Amino acid sequence: MPLFSKYTFTFLLFSIACNFSFSQNTIEVSGTLIEAETKQAVPYATVVFFDKTSKAIIKGITSDDDGSFSTTINNPNFYIEISFMGFATKSITTYSVTNNKVTLGTITLAPDNQALDEVTVRAEVSKTVFKLDKRVFNVGKDISSTGVSALEVLNNVPSVNVNIEGEISLRGSSGVQILINGKPSVLADASSNALGTITADMIESIEVITNPSAKYEASGTAGILNIILKKEDKKGWNGSISANTGIPDNHSIGLSLNRRTEKFNLFAQLGAGYRSLPRDSESMNTDLTNNEVIYSKGKDYRDETFFNLTLGADYHINELNVLTLSGNFAYEIEDQPSATTFSHFDASDNLISKWIRDEVTDATNPKWQYELNYKKQFENNEDHTLLFSALGSFFGKDQSSQFNSTTLSGTEVNDDQQTETNFQQADYTFKLDYTNPITEEYSIEAGAQYLINDVGNDYEVRDKDDNSNVYTVNEALTNNFEYDQKVLGVYFTGAFERDKWGLKAGLRVENTNLVTLLTNTNENNTQDYTNFFPSVHSSYKVGENFSLQAGYSKRIFRPRLWDLNPFFNVRNNFNVRVGNPNLQPEFTDSYELTSIYKIGKAALSSSVYYKYTTEVIERVSTSLDNVTTTTPENIGTNGTVGFETNGKYNPTKWLTLTGDFNFNYFNRVGTFETKSFDFSGSQWSSKLGSKIGLPADIDLELTGSYQSGYETVQGDVTGFAFLDLGIRKKIIKGKVMVNLGVRDLFESRIQESYVYQDTFEAYNYGKRGRFFTLGVSYGFGKGEAMTYSGGRRR
Structure with a gap:
């Protein structure tokens, strides 16, 4: 096993790092956002923390795909404003702190009547969210994706092209690494045409990573396309x-x-x-x-x-x-x-x-x-x-x-x-x-x-x-x-x-x-x-x-x-x-x-x-x-x-x-x-x-x-x-x-x-x-x- 022994010391150091954690006197705040009428999750809503005294912004985050959010904050004197296009802004000024935790539970967002119709149309459209080292293309229920495979969905993603033979390119360059849920998979093997077994309804989002960080496998000179599959979480x-x-x-x-x-x-x-x-x-x-x-x-x-x-x-x-x-x-x-x-x-x-x-x-x-x-x-x-x-x-x-x-x-x-x-x-x-x-x-x-x-x-x-x-x-x-x-x-x-x-x-x-x-x-x-x-x-x-x-x-x-x-x-x-x-x-x-x-x-x-x-x-x-x-x-x-x-x-x-x-x-x-x-x-x-x-x-x-x-x-x-x-x-x-x-x-x-x-x-x-x-x-x-x-x- 020479290949393993070459990196034995690295694994030992890594194991030590895994046992290291840092804690301080902070407050953990969490909650889940849903729509008032449909009870569906509200992803990517803006959650902003303000200082009650100065009204200055302390911190801002966005909700995850399932509508949940969680963060830590050092200032105990805060209030929260939650906003998302098409919904009325929600303010939270009262809450209880137990064991340095604020659990807000389920938070309902009411529709803004002036923008409700607009939101109904937009909610069906695929959209892109930007993060520090990648873009996340959230796959909506686009009509052109009905009855098609992942290759056709990819062809609708910004920066991506799929030619008539199914070859995938990113910004005009081949050599794209395809991942499924962040990992290599037989379903992502282009040589076996296996991407066709992934269908549009199975895809939650596609991460477009044109300049990947060291966290990702180095393979793929053009970049990485990470296909995130849906996994229902409604009770x-x-x-x-x-x-x-x-x-x-x-x-x-x-x-x-x-x-x-x-x-x-x-x-x-x-x-x-x-x-x-x-x-x-x-x-x-x-x-x-x-x-x-x-x-x-x-x-x-x-x-x-x-x-x-x-x-x-x-x-x-x-x-x-x-x-x-x-x-x-x-x-x-x-x-x-x-x-x-x-x-x-x-x-x-x-x-x-x-x-x-x-x-x-x-x-x-x-x-x-x-x-x-x-x-x-x-x-x-x-x-x-x-x-x-x-x-x-x-x-x-x-x-x-x-x-x-x-x-x-x-x-x-x-x-x-x-x-x-x-x-x-x-x-x-x-x-x-x-x-x-x-x-x-x-x-x-x-x-x-x-x-x-x-x-x-x-x-x-x-x-x-x-x-x-x-x-x-x-x-x-x-x-x-x-x-x-x-x-x-x-x-x-x-x-x-x-x-x-x-x-x-x-x-x-x-x-x-x-x-x-x-x-x-x-x-x-x-x-x-x-x-x-x-x-x-x-x-x-x-x-x-x-x-x-x-x-x-x-x-x-x-x-x-x-x-x-x-x-x-x-x-x-x-x-x-x-x-x-x-x-x-x-x-x-x-x-x-x-x-x-x-x-x-x-x-x-x-x-x-x-x-x-x-x-x-x-x-x-x-x-x-x-x-x-x-x-x-x-x-x-x-x-x-x-x-x-x-x-x-x-x-x-x-x-x-x-x-x-x-x-x-x-x-x-x-x-x-x-x-x-x-x-x-x-x-x-x-x-x-x-x-x-x-x-x-x-x-x-x-x-x-x-x-x-x-x-x-x-x-x-x-x-x-x-x-x-x-x-x-x-x-x-x-x-x-x-x-x-x-x-x-x-x-x-x-x-x-x-x-x-x-x-x-x-x-x-x-x-x-x-x-x-x-x-x-x-x-x-x-x-x-x-x-x-x-x-x-x-």
Whole structure:
């Protein structure tokens, strides 16, 4: 166990720190805010403490997602004012102090009659809340999110883009780390498409962390997206049942249940359905040496039957200790029929051969995860906590494919093939986090994480012999790839925060041990390295409506399994993507300055940022015999300077506008195989959303997005724009909701890429098309109507 022993002293020091606590003669004040009419929680309300004598502000905080708030205060002579847009301001001047505690219990906020209608509209809209080192995008019941997966929800988050293939980028950069409830998860593994099993109704909020502190795992050069899942906390029984249908086929049913008592919180979600995801594709490979062209055009489907079950329980041992055990199981049955027509032309544009390549693919994908959490709160402050978590997850794929070719004209083509894939991925994460707010101004955080990734991909390709009609193994394309990665990290941060300004600094140390092995050919690659990742964040409140944030962090992007795995599907054997087992990690230094301000009815945020990345991973294409092979390679450095602004504007009580704009200029310097890849360019993206409140409790929502084209190391990618539309009707005071959504209304979400080289050119085109969804949901008990859609969205 050399990896553990290397950090034994760190764990000992950390254990000592966990037993340290600081107490002083302070008063702890707590309460929970709810709406007077609906009894629902009021999150992010402003709670301000004033000195009774001087009327000066002592302290200000905001309520949490569940409406609760808690803080400590040194001045016993205070009164409280609670305010939130759409509600009358509430003053609390009388209270009792018992054992240095003021327990206010449940506090009801009455609606402000002049603003009630406006609040009703706004409460449904997703909104962003700013914190010291992150932005929290609280997912509302946006109509366009009805019946869709986490990938589509992410595409509505400011700064985030999801392309037609499901690749996630943050401010135009890939290398984003996806977390679930602050931890790595098989559900966040983009390579397995598992994000599709998380649906819009399951998501509470998404934290956008463009410049993470040392507390977070250093992986992900572009930043971190942390998906926070809902966990109902209303006492008694509550839940929701929903049904969805759509064109193309998108049918599902879902059930959410929650039972809350003083000691236990039991939660469950069950879903099942069927969907078909068509995709149109085209490609053209041009050999500039002999001027021959291979053109292909086809359509493929991903037909899925899926089942999803989540069970969990919180056990409140006492007021200070909570134990949570949860598990998720999902099972998918895939059928992927496709048909692609190929045409081969000579230099004079004469047809040499034309044929159809059909694919029949069947796969089963079991996946599960289980998680144990223990949280201890200390008596002096509820934010003084010790949290231990252990997570295990598994994803498997048992897939077989049959490829048959039928010649339509010209030279006979016989390239029938069979493939078999047996993929298994097991991940284990162990975390220990300690937080101690030593005083109202000073706090520390310390922790450790150990991550294990164990993957095996057994892939076999068989070619059909033209004479004997017997399939034989193609040894050149067959192998078993094993991937074993272990990452141990420890961190410490310290923070100082006052009403006007705050400072947070930290250091994270990570050791990475990676071993890859091609068992059939005995090719192995071992990497072992230790890195330091400092971070600094600061904020300053200039005035009531204007604040500044600044930050620096160092990040790493470790090549993913599919970046390293040298064997890929042969669906189109003229356009092949393969991994590179010798790929090295990227390192990025990230600097950022952000302003947050309000102008009238508009709330805006703007950022200027700079990122410098070494060992940049780029996809490089080569061509031989009209076959284009694309492989990731480490190519030089990249410096990016950018500007981003986003905000929300409410010109009237029935209209809400949201917008996001991001522009960046980059400078690439690099060489690969004696060829220079030095160039510079720019790219930008924008989103504009509107929500319109119509009579009869009907809402209309429109969301438009644009992603500009940009230059790559060998060519360019074109831009595209698309529009989503949603209409919702509420019935029985919101207990029943009917939703109609249209994704990509004009079928304009098209991605095209070009490669221009001295000896060849390549063109690729992809389009998903228009999707219609119709959903009906009913909330019972103390729950509200929610929507459910299982499966994945790619």
